[in-house]
Amino acid sequence: MPGYEELESKIIQTSMCTVCGTCISACPLYYIQMVEGKPKRPKKKAACKNCSVCFDSCYRTSGEIISDGSIGQYLRVVSAKYNGSGTYQDGGIVTAVLRYAYDMQLIDGAVLTRGSRMPMPFVATCAEDFNACAMTRYGVSPVLMNIRTAIVEHELDKLAVVGTPCHIQSVSHLQQANPELSSAMVLSIGLFCSENFAHSYIAELMDFIGLEEEEVEKVTVLNSRLVIQARDRNTSIPVSDLKTWVPYHCLFCKDYTSELADISVGSEGSPEGWSTVVIRTKKGEEIFSELERTGQVSTSSIPVNELERLMEASERKRKRATIESA
Numbered sequence: 104m105p106g107y108e109e110l111e112s113k114i115i116q117t118s119m120c121t122v123c124g125t126c127i128s129a130c131p132l133y134y135i136q137m138v139e140g141k142p143k144r145p146k147k148k149a150a151c152k153n154c155s156v157c158f159d160s161c162y163r164t165s166g167e168i169i170s171d172g173s174i175g176q177y178l179r180v181v182s183a184k185y186n187g188s189g190t191y192q193d194g195g196i197v198t199a200v201l202r203y204a205y206d207m208q209l210i211d212g213a214v215l216t217r218g219s220r221m222p223m224p225f226v227a228t229c230a231e232d233f234n235a236c237a238m239t240r241y242g243v244s245p246v247l248m249n250i251r252t253a254i255v256e257h258e259l260d261k262l263a264v265v266g267t268p269c270h271i272q273s274v275s276h277l278q279q280a281n282p283e284l285s286s287a288m289v290l291s292i293g294l295f296c297s298e299n300f301a302h303s304y305i306a307e308l309m310d311f312i313g314l315e316e317e318e319v320e321k322v323t324v325l326n327s328r329l330v331i332q333a334r335d336r337n338t339s340i341p342v343s344d345l346k347t348w349v350p351y352h353c354l355f356c357k358d359y360t361s362e363l364a365d366i367s368v369g370s371e372g373s374p375e376g377w378s379t380v381v382i383r384t385k386k387g388e389e390i391f392s393e394l395e396r397t398g399q400v401s402t403s404s405i406p407v408n409e410l411e412r413l414m415e416a417s418e419r420k421r422k423r424a425t426i427e428s429a
Contacts, residue, residue: 105158107135107144107151114163115141118351121163121269124224124248129160129281137245160284162276167357169421173414174381175362178388180410181402182373183380192239192321193370194378197265197292199400200366200390201233204263209390210290212253213263216244221302226253236265239294241322241329242302243350246270254287263290267299268358275363290386293361295369295379297324297420300348305331312338323370357424359417366391372405372413379405379413 114120126142127135134144135157144151158164170176185195187202204210215236217225222240226249227233246266253259264274271293277285305322309315314333321332328339361367365387372379380402382388394400405413 104153104155105164106153106155107157110158110161110164111144114161115143119163119355121273121352121356122243122245123162123266123270123273124245125160125162125250125273125277126157127245127248128250128252128284129157131156131251131283133251137248140243142245142248156281160277160281162273165276167272168275168363169357170362173417173421174360175358175367175383177367177381177383178385180372180379180381180405180413182377182405183400183402184377185400186398189234189237190320191237192323194373194376194380194400195237196366196368196378196380196400197294198233198237199394200290200292201227201263201265202230203394203399204290204390205230205233207393209261210263211261212257212259213265214246214249214253215265216240216246221306224249226257226259228257228259238321239323240302241300241305243299247273250284250288254284260287261289262287263292264288265292265294266361267294267296268356268361269352271361271364272358290390291361291364291366293364293367295360295367295371296356297359297416298349298353298356300329300345301350304345304348308338308340314338325370354427355424357421359420360413371416372409377403 132150134148135142183194183196185199191198201213213227215225215227216222217236222242222244224244224246227236247270253262271291274288274291318333319331323330327342329342330337330339360381365384367381368378382391395402
């Protein structure tokens with residue numbers, strides 16, 4: 104029976120770990136913790152001897168699920184913009200979906216990422232929390248380490264999960280591997296992700312150019328450049344110059360558009376201030392169509408050439424990961 108020792112030797116120590124946080128939540132005795140940016144069991148425990156929960160809950164032990172289509176299965180793809188007030192990344196669609204699902208009591212909370220210079224996992228329990236977690240934060244965030252905390256300490260049982268493809272892959276894996284946790288996760292919103300960047304490098308860059316965290320309005324990747332937008336200036340660097348910033352596990356990921364989510368959201372394919380929304384499941388369609396019907400979001404069709412560009416970006420990531428895995 105594989106257990107923590109195998110998880111550590113085959114996944115964590117080989118840098119194949121995506122630091123999604125699932126193994127931390129999976130352990131019912133809270134033996135696994137975040138230690139220096141990685142999941143770790145500080146001390147060997149007798150109770151672990153005949154337990155394989157952490158190993159079984161890790162999606163990396165079985166691999167990604169990737170469809171034949173370049174962006175996965177979907178019902179429709181649109182360009183959309185949230186009509187509510189506030190400051191959001193691109194079209195603000197993630198916030199719009201969360202707020203609607205919460206208002207309709209489809210969810211009672213969500214596991215998200217917040218923080219300015221350092222992205223941190225966070226349990227959101229109200230609409231104000233959703234707004235506080237708006238905007239993209241680059242850097243590895245163990246979002247799923249808070250699943251058990253949300254269930255046990257916050258007494259939530261209808262959770263939304265917002266994350267990058269590795270988080271969404273893990274959520275899907277948990278539906279088979281760990282019903283105890285997965286039964287509380289009722290909605291998944293996936294983010295487009297070509298690759299992540301270690302946040303320590305972004306923080307160093309901000310220090311170098313003399314930017315305080317409260318001055319930063321937005322960090323994004325636009326036209327193959329990392330752009331840091333501040334109140335009085337913008338700084339951009341070609342993504343091609345940032346290869347050493349990319350975590351090792353990202354090199355093997357084939358999923359660009361969070362193919363297993365209910366709804367996937369990103370900027371590729373839409374004009375500035377709008378989001379590309381890939382609606383994948385019946386649940387996702389029911390929520391999004393109500394947002395459209397009630398006028399909370401505006402939508403437009405995506406030109407064929409832009410949809411093709413999105414598919415090409417997805418294919419590039421798949422090919423890169425295939426080469427790295429060879």
